[in-house]
Amino acid sequence: xxxxxxxxxxxxxxxxxxxxxxxxxxxxxxxxxxxxxxxxxxxxxxxxxxxxxxxxxxxxxxxxxxxxxxxxxxxxxxxxxxxxxxxxxxxxxxxxxxxxxxxxxxxxxxxxxxxxxxxxxxxxxxxxxxxxxxxxxxxxxxxxxxxxxxxxxxxxxxxxxxxxxxxxxxxxxxxxxxxxxxxxxxxxxxxxxxxxxxxxxxxxxxxxxxxxxxxxxxxxxxxxxxxxxxxxxxxxxxxxxxxxxxxxxxxxxxxx
Amino acid sequence: xxxxxxxxxxxxxxxxxxxxxxxxxxxxxxxxxxxxxxxxxxxxxxxxxxxxxxxxxxxxxxxxxxxxxxxxxxxxxxxxxxxxxxxxxxxxxxxxxxxxxxxxxxxxxxxxxxxxxxxxxxxxxxxxxxxxxxxxxxxxxxxxxxxxxxxxxxxxxxxxxxxxxxxxxxxxxxxxxxxxxxxxxxxxxxxxxxxxxxxxxxxxxxxxxxxxxxxxxxxxxxxxxxxxxxxxxxxxxxxxxxxxxxxxxxxxxxxxxxxxxxxxxxxxxxxxxxxxxxxxxxxxx
Numbered sequence: 001x002x003x004x005x006x007x008x009x010x011x012x013x014x015x016x017x018x019x020x021x022x023x024x025x026x027x028x029x030x031x032x033x034x035x036x037x038x039x040x041x042x043x044x045x046x047x048x049x050x051x052x053x054x055x056x057x058x059x060x061x062x063x064x065x066x067x068x069x070x071x072x073x074x075x076x077x078x079x080x081x082x083x084x085x086x087x088x089x090x091x092x093x094x095x096x097x098x099x100x101x102x103x104x105x106x107x108x109x110x111x112x113x114x115x116x117x118x119x120x121x122x123x124x125x126x127x128x129x130x131x132x133x134x135x136x137x138x139x140x141x142x143x144x145x146x147x148x149x150x151x152x153x154x155x156x157x158x159x160x161x162x163x164x165x166x167x168x169x170x171x172x173x174x175x176x177x178x179x180x181x182x183x184x185x186x187x188x189x190x191x192x193x194x195x196x197x198x199x200x201x202x203x204x205x206x207x208x209x210x211x212x213x214x215x216x217x218x219x220x221x222x223x224x225x226x227x228x229x230x231x232x233x234x235x236x237x238x239x240x241x242x243x244x245x246x247x248x249x250x251x252x253x254x255x256x
Numbered sequence: 257x258x259x260x261x262x263x264x265x266x267x268x269x270x271x272x273x274x275x276x277x278x279x280x281x282x283x284x285x286x287x288x289x290x291x292x293x294x295x296x297x298x299x300x301x302x303x304x305x306x307x308x309x310x311x312x313x314x315x316x317x318x319x320x321x322x323x324x325x326x327x328x329x330x331x332x333x334x335x336x337x338x339x340x341x342x343x344x345x346x347x348x349x350x351x352x353x354x355x356x357x358x359x360x361x362x363x364x365x366x367x368x369x370x371x372x373x374x375x376x377x378x379x380x381x382x383x384x385x386x387x388x389x390x391x392x393x394x395x396x397x398x399x400x401x402x403x404x405x406x407x408x409x410x411x412x413x414x415x416x417x418x419x420x421x422x423x424x425x426x427x428x429x430x431x432x433x434x435x436x437x438x439x440x441x442x443x444x445x446x447x448x449x450x451x452x453x454x455x456x457x458x459x460x461x462x463x464x465x466x467x468x469x470x471x472x473x474x475x476x477x478x479x480x481x482x483x484x485x486x487x488x489x490x491x492x493x494x495x496x497x498x499x500x501x502x503x504x505x506x507x508x509x510x511x512x513x514x515x516x517x518x519x520x521x522x523x524x525x526x527x528x529x530x531x532x533x534x535x536x537x538x539x540x541x
Contacts, residue, residue: 041441042412143298172297172468174525177511181521199441206513206522229515244442245515247475248449 002067009062035194037208084154088166090146144175261287264323281486285539293477301486348423352435354415358407365403390421413444487536
């Protein structure tokens with residue numbers, strides 16, 4: 001089990017005149033075994049926080065802690081075992097010419113596991129795919145099945161933290177329900193800590209107990225899920241997001 | 257209600273190595289001056305229906321219909337040349353992602369002017385004025401700058417508004433919008449929808465709104481067709497969508513997480529093979 005702590009995180013891209021500050025002074029903490037959501041519009045920096053945390057963006061400052069260990073530019077080997085990420089688009093995040101077996105086998109091999117054969121079968125079973133899927137290529141799988149493979153790959157090194165970057169936004173609602181149920185079950189079984197990014201407020205509310213709302217790189221509000229369900233945000237931007245998520249209202253025409 | 261479009265038993269077929277595949281299997285509906293929503297999952301045939309109306313299915317794909325009439329004119333017997341005067345002039349289509357439907361190497365203004373002059377033969381000056389007017393109509397504040405810009409300089413919401421301006425510049429009678437807001441953020445989505453709503457009302461157009469978002473369709477449209485496996489399984493008034501009866505529609509609605517109704521587990525959809533076999537419900541009124 002691992003908790004996450006982010007303090008005064010800044011992430012930027014480019015330099016001098018071209019510098020873009022994607023995340024500004026973000027701070028939040030996720031207790032061990034909890035599920036924390038980041039919401040906001042495209043470009044608000046929510047995915048960038050995940051990418052900085054997992055080590056995909058080198059230009060950051062501030063303090064990031066996983067299990068009370070401060071992260072440095074160079075991450076220790078154990079870090080990659082402990083923290084894994086599931087990406088948004090399962091069509092893009094799986095190698096088109098690797099079978100499911102290769103995808104999972106390579107991950108297990110890189111992390112130095114033995115008994116790979118049995119582990120692959122176990123992983124497939126854990127994410128609700130039968131052994132029949134083992135030697136298929138991604139193009140032979142549906143979107144939901146691919147996302148299950150991506151989740152199995154993330155679970156392969158037995159992490160304690162999963163970073164979920166819009167895990168269901170490329171999926172149909174019925175498939176989304178299945179994948180979200182799978183993620184809830186896995187979290188309970190394995191006491192995982194989730195940090196989840198989504199633009200869908202209902203999905204985040206379903207999965208997370210605490211939610212940070214981001215706008216233009218800043219966290220404008222951190223709220224409990226009950227406040228969100230009660231529609232009692234304090235920040236006007238959160239209210240705006242909540243209103244927009246309620247479907248189309250003709251009265252909004254004037255404000256457009 | 258004046259019927260703009262009347263469709264009976266529309267089929268779209270693709271030959272495959274395993275035999276014929278029917279993407280749309282006998283869909284019937286009509287469209288008046290209303291906002292008609294078509295919802296369904298990926299692969300349900302909703303986009304294919306939209307494309308088939310414009311006869312935009314490439315061979316070897318085939319379109320068949322007992323009736324495909326636009327304001328009383330039979331579209332199935334039209335020549336390709338006649339279809340060109342229908343596409344963009346009588347019926348326009350807005351696609352999901354403006355990044356893929358705008359020409360990346362042509363300035364926005366030239367693209368709008370081109371379509372307007374192609375269909376009306378207006379002078380360049382008149383076309384320019386018309387393009388500016390349309391861009392203003394979709395709430396673009398500085399139309400002169402946008403006219404000179406290339407599509408990559410525009411944001412997603414801006415691009416989609418440009419698409420709408422381009423599609424409405426010829427004042428078509430019918431607009432087919434295929435997931436026009438799926439690639440956009442929620443707040444931009446509201447803005448784009450309100451523009452479509454306003455223009456459709458003002459001009460007395462018919463709108464076919466294709467979407468996978470049930471809540472959006474329920475709140476935006478007048479009438480809804482629910483498609484499954486190439487057929488219409490249910491039709492209802494949009495504001496009654498939440499009282500829908502078909503188990504497929506109910507299953508889709510129940511699988512949505514809801515802000516106002518917390519639940520431990522989401523209900524997964526159990527598909528009944530009989531849904532595929534049941535004949536298509538008619539969406540004609």
